Amino acid sequence: MHRFIVVGGGAGGLELATRLGDRYAPKKNKGDARAQVMLVDRYPTHIWKPLLHEVAAGSMDPFTQELEYAAQARWHGFEFQQGELTALDRAARRITLSSVADEDGAELLPQRELEYDTLVIAIGSTTHFFGVQGASEYSIALDTVHQAERFRKRLIAACIRAEYQAHEPVESGLDASASSEPRIQVAIVGGGATGVELSAELRNTAQVLSAYGLHKLDPRHDIGIVLIEAGARILPALPERVSTATTELLVKLGVKLMTGETVSEVAPGLVRTASGKTVRADLTVWAAGIKAPAVLSQLDGLAVNRQGQLIVRNTLQTETDDNIFALGDCAACAWAGTDGNVPPRAQAAHQQASFLLKALAARVDGGALPQFAYRDFGSLVSLGHFSAVGNLMGGVIGGSMLIEGLFARFMYMSLYRLHIAALHGYARMVLDTVAHWLRRTTLPRVKLH
Known part of the structure; x- marks a missing residue:
């Protein structure tokens, strides 16, 4: 059986592992059992990264929005392994995961080695401090x-x-x-x-x-x-x-x-x-x-650019190894028709995950790999419940259109709902939306503790 390992449970990696699991899981005699799918991530739960600013502001309770990887794996026919990617042996087609400790520092899982036939790296990005003092x-x-x-x-x-x-200056005769x-x-x-x-x-x-x-x-x-x-x-x-x-x-x-x-x-x-x-x-x-995680430049000769991203071809295969693919923020993929690379956005990771689902199926079947072409549908910026601003792009509107206000806010909220639909299907997405609305009717708009 062909062994797929997806490293990184972000927007693109989790969507890809879910859809690969649905395709190849043998349950209910519907899956194609010619492949095994494994997802690797250093954390046990997933949350959509574009929502972290809402968590920081208290507008979103992360514990009601987190998805447990083990549960998603059970529902969609893939295996989950917790651990951080630390090493790669390309000749043996093997990766090494770090040990995992609990909150008290006791070891939960030891260091492990996992073998693959196709490896997909989707470990995202980290904050770039640019060497600024402090x-x-x-x-x-x-x-x-x-x-x-x-x-x-x-x-x-x-x-x-x-x-x-604020009351202290009053005692000293100063009006704060x-x-x-x-x-x-x-x-x-x-x-x-x-x-x-x-x-x-x-x-x-x-x-x-x-x-x-x-x-x-x-x-x-x-x-x-x-x-x-x-x-x-x-x-x-x-x-x-x-x-x-x-x-x-x-x-x-x-x-x-x-x-x-x-x-x-x-x-x-x-x-x-x-x-x-x-x-x-x-x-x-x-x-x-942002910058690519430092581990990428240490992975057994894989080519990286100056930002530390893995250089990939238009098949999303790494420049160095045909058996290793990369997607999302950690991949430097040329954007056809421009002088730059595909931008590090959630929509790019989603498009690349959808592309790889078809490309990896062709790989299992022994067919030729298609070529990835990124389509920019525009960008949206949320200003909380006050408003939203963005631009829509595409052939339907014949160019670029500025949008703001309630319509832009609705479009922004729809992006997350589409991510939920990619993970659970549209029926469960609708139920999740209703459940979220019901929770908000009995909770303050901001987490108070």
């Missing part, structure tokens, strides 16, 4: 649920602490309420989609925390949000009119924008820029860029 030590990235939850808890603690301390400075200031480094979406979600969080009495601070005056971008405008990867519309909306929400400012240092309580400016920051989030 960035990794004193700022919080949003790569994992743990990091997002850490930021959320620190924000709530800062609000409670600031309200208590007259100060023009916010009592709490959050600095977000990076004006891409993650930074922009987080800034809007945080404004909503500040209002909800105040409404529920968790603090009595003015959600607009006392909680400041500063978005720092090195480029001339926010959302530099998107069309300028999307950036302009988003800028106007953020300014209305009271978000301070600092464009053309490169961060040179992050220290406790402050951020310094290369132009000499100092920004007070009770909490700092780093969302300035």
Whole structure:
């Protein structure tokens, strides 16, 4: 039997493993039992990474949205192994997984070796700190649920602490309420989609925390949000009119924008820029860029580019080894008709997963592999329940169209629902949507603890 191993349970990797499992699982005499499918990930659960800014702001409870890999494997006919990819032996077609420990440090699973016939690497990306002094030590990235939850808890603690301390200046004869400075200031480094979406979600969080009495601070005056971008405008990867519309909306929400400012240092309580400016920051989030995981450049001679991504051909096979494929953020795939590569977006990972389902079936059957062609359907940026902005592209509309408001918000929410449909089917997606709506009717809009 042909042995498929998919390393990485992100949007693309999990969708591919699920659909391969459905195709080759022998259960109910419907599957084609000529192949075995295994998914590998270092975590036991999956959450759609574009939602992590909502987890950080408290708008989403991750424990109601997480999907357990073991359960998905049982439902869709593949096997799950927890562990982190640490080594590759291309000659023996074997990968090595790290040991897994529990919360107390006791070993749950030992280091293991797994053999494959076809290996698909989809381990995504990590935050790029660009060597900025203090960035990794004193700022919080949003790569994992743990990091997002850490930021959320620190924000709530800062609000409670600031309200208590607000009464102290009164005793010394100073009127704290007259100060023009916010009592709490959050600095977000990076004006891409993650930074922009987080800034809007945080404004909503500040209002909800105040409404529920968790603090009595003015959600607009006392909680400041500063978005720092090195480029001339926010959302530099998107069309300028999307950036302009988003800028106007953020300014209305009271978000301070600092464009053309490169961060040179992050220290406790402050951020310094290369132009000499100092920004007070009770909490700092780093969302300035991504890079490929370091392990990729250590994998038995696989070719990588300057960003550490695996170089793949238009079949998504690695340049070095025909038996190894890569997709998503960790793959450098040329974008036909442009001078660059396919952008690191969820829609690209989804398209590549759908492509590989057909390509790997052809590989099992001994046929020729097709060639991947990326189609850009546009981009959407959520500004929480306030609005959404984006551009739609494609042959149906004959070019590019700017959208914003309720329609854009609906389109943004649909992206996640399509991901759920890819994992569970449309019937279960509808049930999940209804269940989510029912939960929201009995819960606050923001997680309060």
